[in-house]
Amino acid sequence: MKAKVHVTLKSGVLDPQGKAVGHALASLGFDGVGDVRQGKYIEIDLNDTDAGTARARVEDMCQKLLANTVIENYHVDIEG
Amino acid sequence: MKAKVHVTLKSGVLDPQGKAVGHALASLGFDGVGDVRQGKYIEIDLNDTDAGTARARVEDMCQKLLANTVIENYHVDIEG
Numbered sequence: 001m002k003a004k005v006h007v008t009l010k011s012g013v014l015d016p017q018g019k020a021v022g023h024a025l026a027s028l029g030f031d032g033v034g035d036v037r038q039g040k041y042i043e044i045d046l047n048d049t050d051a052g053t054a055r056a057r058v059e060d061m062c063q064k065l066l067a068n069t070v071i072e073n074y075h076v077d078i079e080g
Numbered sequence: 081m082k083a084k085v086h087v088t089l090k091s092g093v094l095d096p097q098g099k100a101v102g103h104a105l106a107s108l109g110f111d112g113v114g115d116v117r118q119g120k121y122i123e124i125d126l127n128d129t130d131a132g133t134a135r136a137r138v139e140d141m142c143q144k145l146l147a148n149t150v151i152e153n154y155h156v157d158i159e160g
Contacts, residue, residue: 031127
């Protein structure tokens with residue numbers, strides 16, 4: 001099965017990368033663009049056959065490697 | 081309304097960042113992990129009130145700035 005993980009900065013944490021994208025969009029002439037936030041999107045192929053086990057393992061991966069839980073939130077979707 | 085954009089490498093394009101994550105997971109003891117692919121996830125606040133207009137604008141943003149369409153695919157979701 002496949003895990004789809006979103007890692008996003010917690011609200012309140014400054015996002016200079018998102019700010020840069022927002023400014024670039026404005027300079028390209030896109031108006032009416034408000035806040036821009038950039039995060040990571042990770043797809044992981046897993047051998048697990050049970051969705052619950054897979055979710056628990058991927059949440060463990062997020063805690064240990066994929067996300068910095070001091071400043072980032074993560075969201076796990078399991079498919080397949 | 082809010083646009084949620086996923087930018088992912090096209091299949092066949094090497095993903096060294098994803099490979100590094102895969103190796104790091106293996107070295108942390110997570111077995112049964114296959115291919116790992118890493119992409120970008122961008123949230124954009126928009127002033128638009130019409131979902132169709134918003135989608136067209138965000139797809140234009142992807143073409144011009146957010147994605148390198150030679151090697152990357154993008155997917156736009158409009159909410160709100």
